[in-house]
Amino acid sequence: MGRAQELVDYLADVDSLAIVCHDNPDPDCIASALALVAIADFAGVETSDVLYGGDISHQQNRAFVNLLDVLMERLVNVDLHDYEGMAFVDHAVPGGHIELGPEVVPDVVVDHHPSEEQVDTAFVDVRESVGATTTIFVEYLEELGIDPDARLASALLFALHRERIDYLRHPTVNEYEAALSVYPNADIDLLDQLYGASFTPSTVDAIAEGIRNRTQRGASLTSCIGRTSERDALVQVADYLQNIEGVDTVLVFGIVNDAVEMSARSIDPRVDVGDVLIEAFGDVGSAGGHTDMAGASIPLGLFADVDADTDELVEFVARRVSNRFFDALNLETE
Numbered sequence: 001m002g003r004a005q006e007l008v009d010y011l012a013d014v015d016s017l018a019i020v021c022h023d024n025p026d027p028d029c030i031a032s033a034l035a036l037v038a039i040a041d042f043a044g045v046e047t048s049d050v051l052y053g054g055d056i057s058h059q060q061n062r063a064f065v066n067l068l069d070v071l072m073e074r075l076v077n078v079d080l081h082d083y084e085g086m087a088f089v090d091h092a093v094p095g096g097h098i099e100l101g102p103e104v105v106p107d108v109v110v111d112h113h114p115s116e117e118q119v120d121t122a123f124v125d126v127r128e129s130v131g132a133t134t135t136i137f138v139e140y141l142e143e144l145g146i147d148p149d150a151r152l153a154s155a156l157l158f159a160l161h162r163e164r165i166d167y168l169r170h171p172t173v174n175e176y177e178a179a180l181s182v183y184p185n186a187d188i189d190l191l192d193q194l195y196g197a198s199f200t201p202s203t204v205d206a207i208a209e210g211i212r213n214r215t216q217r218g219a220s221l222t223s224c225i226g227r228t229s230e231r232d233a234l235v236q237v238a239d240y241l242q243n244i245e246g247v248d249t250v251l252v253f254g255i256v257n258d259a260v261e262m263s264a265r266s267i268d269p270r271v272d273v274g275d276v277l278i279e280a281f282g283d284v285g286s287a288g289g290h291t292d293m294a295g296a297s298i299p300l301g302l303f304a305d306v307d308a309d310t311d312e313l314v315e316f317v318a319r320r321v322s323n324r325f326f327d328a329l330n331l332e333t334e
Contacts, residue, residue, distance in 0.1 A: 002143045003139075003140070003143075004039070004140035004143035004144050005143065005144070006123060007039065007043075007125075007140065008039065008042065008043045008144065010107070010108065010122055011040050011043035011085070011108075012043050012044055014040075014043075014084050014085040014107075015046050015047070016045070016046060016047040016048075016082070016083045016084045017036075017040050017045050017047070017048045017084070017086070017087060018049055018051055018078070018080055018083040018085070018086045018087070019033045019040075019048060019049065019050045019051065019087045019089060020052070020075070020086060020087065020089070020100070020106065021033055021050065021051065021052040021089060021090065022052075022088075022091040022098050023052065023054030023098050023099055024053075024054040024055055024056065024057065024231050024232060025052045025056065025061070025072075025090070026058070026061060026090075026162070026163070027060075027061065027064050027155070027158055027159035027162045027163065028090055028132050028133055028134050028159045028160075028162070028163040029090035029091075029133065030061075030065065030070060030072070030159070031134050031155040031156050031159035032089040032090050032133040032137050032159070033072075034050070034070065034152055034156075035134070035137035035138070035140070035152065036089055036110070037050065038141070038146055038148065038152055039137075039140060039141070039146065042144060042146055045085075047083075049071075049073055049078070049083070050070070050071065050072045050073070051073050051074070051075050052072055052073075052075065053074070053075045053076075053098055053099035053100070054099065055230075055231065056072075057231060058230070058232030058233075058235065058236065059200050059203065060194065060195075061232065063194055064158065064194055067190060067193055067194060068151055068154065068155055068190075069151075070155075075100065080104070085107045085108065086104075086106045087106055087109070087110070088106040088108070088109045089110050089133060090111055090112070090113070090133040092109050092111045092115045092117070092119050092124075092126055093115060093117045093119060106121055107122045107123065108122065109121060109123070109125070109126060110125050110126075110133060110136055110137070111125075111126045111127075112128060112130050112131065112132060112133045112135070113128070113288070113289065114128050114274065114288070114290070129174075130172055130174045130175070131163065131171045131174065131175045132160055132163040132164055132175055134156050134159040134163065134178065135160065135172075135174045135178045138156055138160075138178035138182060139174075139178070142181060147185065148182055148185055149185065150185055150186065150190075151187075152185075153182040153184075153185035153186040153187075154186045154190050154191055156182045157182050157183055157186045157191065158191055158194055160175050160179045161179070202228070202229065202230055203236055206225045206228055206234075206237050206254070207236065207237050207240050209224075209225040209226055209237075210223040210225050210237035210240065210241055210252055211223075211241070213225065213226075213318065214241065214244075215318075216247065217326050218331055219246055219247055219268065220247070220248070220325075220326065220329055221241060221251070222250075222251045222252070222253070222318075222321070222322040222326070223237065223250075223251075223252050223253075224252075224314060224317065224318035224321070224322075225237060225253075225254040226254055226255065226310075226314045227254065227256075227310060227314070228254045228255070228256060229256070231256045231261050234252045234253065234261055234262065234263040235252075237252045238250050238251070238252040238263045238264065242265045242267065248266060248267045248271075249265070249266040249267075249268050249329070250264065250265045250266070251263075251277075251322075251325045253317075253318075253321050255300060255313070255314065258299065258300045259285075259297050259298065259299055259300055260297070260298050260299075260300055260303070260321060261296075261297050262281070262287075263293075263295050264276070264277055264289070264293065264294045264325075265292065266291070266293075271291070273289065273290075273291065273292060273293065273294045274289035274291060274293075275291075276294075276328045276329060277289065277294045277295070277296045277325075277328075280296075280325050280328035281298055281324060284298045284299075284302055285298030286298075303316060303320065
């Protein structure tokens with residue numbers, strides 16, 4: 001029996017399913033949730049709702065949700081006890097990436113991220129060997145003989161490209177095979193619209209701040225963009241700064257509400273940026289990710305009162321975070 005059939009066998013006894021995305025969900029997470037909705041429908045589940053925490057602030061992610069007419073509900077607006085089953089997609093455990101407490105235990109977990117915590121639940125499929133959670137769900141659809149419609153195929157194809165293929169961030173052969181599988185059913189005109197989503201003015205401002213405030217040690221670079229309301233801007237700034245000649249490892253961070261949020265990228269095969277963030281910030285917050293892309297979050301209160309003077313606070317945070325990151329990379333700090 002394949003993993004997809006095992007999943008269907010579990011779902012066959014479930015009448016309602018809460019599909020919980022991680023906070024600030026990206027296309028890989030959202031497309032995976034949509035695929036699970038299709039599989040749940042195939043298994044006879046009467047109600048499958050996609051839930052999320054945080055915000056969808058990246059303009060391309062907003063376009064993804066709007067153009068594909070994705071129905072998603074905020075976690076704060078629902079009672080999880082109303083659902084008979086719960087699934088986590090593109091994340092495995094509650095913590096820094098989801099606004100649920102550690103007491104929440106999902107029934108289904110499908111993910112591709114490494115996790116230090118062992119997941120023990122009804123159905124678990126965590127594969128670090130693939131580059132996207134979407135890849136796993138495309139395999140499920142193929143195994144079950146579910147032919148994705150144009151909407152789902154477009155979502156899956158876009159997610160595969162954005163997660164791995166577009167930036168050549170260590171995609172495996174599985175991502176290319178999955179993309180070829182769903183490509184015939186995808187709406188290419190719709191994909192063109194998604195790729196054409198414009199930067200918001202605040203994202204442009206964040207990129208400008210990232211350029212202005214960068215600090216470089218060897219081939220590694222950090223930059224603080226100050227206070228921002230768009231956490232996803234950190235990802236876009238990190239992607240942008242990695243294009244600087246002679247730079248292979250980047251950490252971009254900023255103050256979002258009452259936390260210092262971070263996004264890291266690396267194309268240096270000697271650097272596991274997920275491990276670097278854990279070493280640098282794991283003792284004061286949540287951190288982790290892949291060898292080439294990772295994130296971290298630490299409470300702002302560790303540095304100063306959240307109402308402290310913004311300029312002084314930002315300068316202090318920038319110095320401390322940069323030094324911790326460079327120390328973890330064994331680079332000279334200020």
